[in-house]
Amino acid sequence: MARTAKYFGLVPAGGAGRRFGGKTPKQYAILGAHTVLEHSVQALLADPRVEKVFVVVAQGDSTAESLFEGNLQVKCLPVAGAERANTVLNALNHLLQNFMVNETDWILVHDAARPGLSPIALKTLMDQASEHVVGGLLAVPVADTLKRVVVAEEGEVIAQHTVPRDQLWAAQTPQMFRAQALNMAISECLYKGLALTDDASAIETMGIGPLIVPGHVENMKITQADDLRIVAKLLGLNQENPQ
Ligand SMILES: Nc1ccn([C@@H]2O[C@H](COP(=O)(O)OP(=O)(O)OP(=O)(O)O)[C@@H](O)[C@H]2O)c(=O)n1
Numbered sequence: 001m002a003r004t005a006k007y008f009g010l011v012p013a014g015g016a017g018r019r020f021g022g023k024t025p026k027q028y029a030i031l032g033a034h035t036v037l038e039h040s041v042q043a044l045l046a047d048p049r050v051e052k053v054f055v056v057v058a059q060g061d062s063t064a065e066s067l068f069e070g071n072l073q074v075k076c077l078p079v080a081g082a083e084r085a086n087t088v089l090n091a092l093n094h095l096l097q098n099f100m101v102n103e104t105d106w107i108l109v110h111d112a113a114r115p116g117l118s119p120i121a122l123k124t125l126m127d128q129a130s131e132h133v134v135g136g137l138l139a140v141p142v143a144d145t146l147k148r149v150v151v152a153e154e155g156e157v158i159a160q161h162t163v164p165r166d167q168l169w170a171a172q173t174p175q176m177f178r179a180q181a182l183n184m185a186i187s188e189c190l191y192k193g194l195a196l197t198d199d200a201s202a203i204e205t206m207g208i209g210p211l212i213v214p215g216h217v218e219n220m221k222i223t224q225a226d227d228l229r230i231v232a233k234l235l236g237l238n239q240e241n242p243q
């Protein structure tokens, strides 16, 4: 008889941080007293149901391994791929093929670049998405008016027209789905050459809508350099002289 489904974190941390710039990839930038990655991993471990967090890094990246040395709740997998979707798929393949997770276990995919995830948002997502047919994700309703633009030859960005925002939400992470379902959905999409910027979009192509659970602004993604200062402010962390 199959055991009860467990919960595992999967943190894609294999990006180069091109938009962030600088020599240190943003997942290893210092935020308060720890790296961005450590904050993001600890945020997942805030819920006792999360058994283990798998941190997926680029081959040869030993930084994460040293950050979590001795922490039995964290395991680093050097199987990151060319894009975020490849990283997630490579990790899922590794975990399933090595029987480290069961096909029906819940996988919480959470960006290493989102250190501000709150325990209550994580709990709400796990409580609600686990009751949904396919799973779900954190997202926040779009509050700004959105413009579709064109970029002129001189580089000027020109508004073409306004995009109705009444049914638009901005996806965050974690995005929580069953291991094998997500594995198959991403694999199918990549085989078809579909570009995936998140995990839910792969599930959506299977014809099932994931549950949206309201997130919070503090869970923003660190993308540009100044985002580190903004997130530090949102989290009330001293960023003047990061340790
Ligand atoms: N090949 C990749 C690309 C991204 N990521 C991870 O996916 C998350 C979200 O991606 P993004 O914010 O785009 O990070 P980068 O790809 O590093 O940023 P950029 O696109 O600016 O290079 C990050 O935690 C990043 O480390 C990954 O694991 N593998």
Ligand SMILES: C[C@](O)(CO)[C@H](O)COP(=O)(O)O
Pocket: 084, 111, 170, 171, 172, 173, 197, 198, 199, 221
């Ligand atoms: C997964 C994600 O954070 C949801 O908004 C986002 O799509 C990641 O995009 P990125 O370009 O890989 O940062």
